[in-house]
Amino acid sequence: MxxxxxxxxxxxxxxxxxxxxxxxxxxxxxxxDDVWIEDQGVIIPEDNIVSAPRVGVDYAGEDALKPWRFYIADNMFVSKKVKSK
Incomplete structure (x- = not known):
């Protein structure tokens, strides 16, 4: 993009x-050196991290409900927001 x-x-x-x-x-x-993950020292407060079930993995059965999707609360780049628990 x-x-x-x-x-x-x-x-x-x-x-x-x-x-x-x-x-x-x-x-x-x-x-x-081709692909890497870089730590730029950004710290996200733990209470700003949302854990929710993944989207579109109904085929995974009971694992589809596990909270394996993480995102920053109120982030405009989250495709589907889920209420945190």
Whole structure:
């Protein structure tokens, strides 16, 4: 994407596309120089982190209800907000 848009994080595919990640990156090491995860020292207060069930994984049975989706409360880039518990 050339412009910051709320759709940026509407799902893993959109996020990968925005970051320029393709299938050519499959199995690449995250500790090498090609792709990496960078810590920029941003600290999110724990009470601002929402844990909710993932969206669109009904096929996962009872695991679909597990709170394995995390996002920052009131973040405009969250595709579907779920009330936190």
């Amino acid at each position: 050339t412009k910051l848009q709320p759709k940026l994080t509407s799902g893993p595919g959109a996020m990968a596309k925005a970051l320029g990640i393709t299938r050519l990156h499959n199995a690449m090491s995250l500790v090498a």
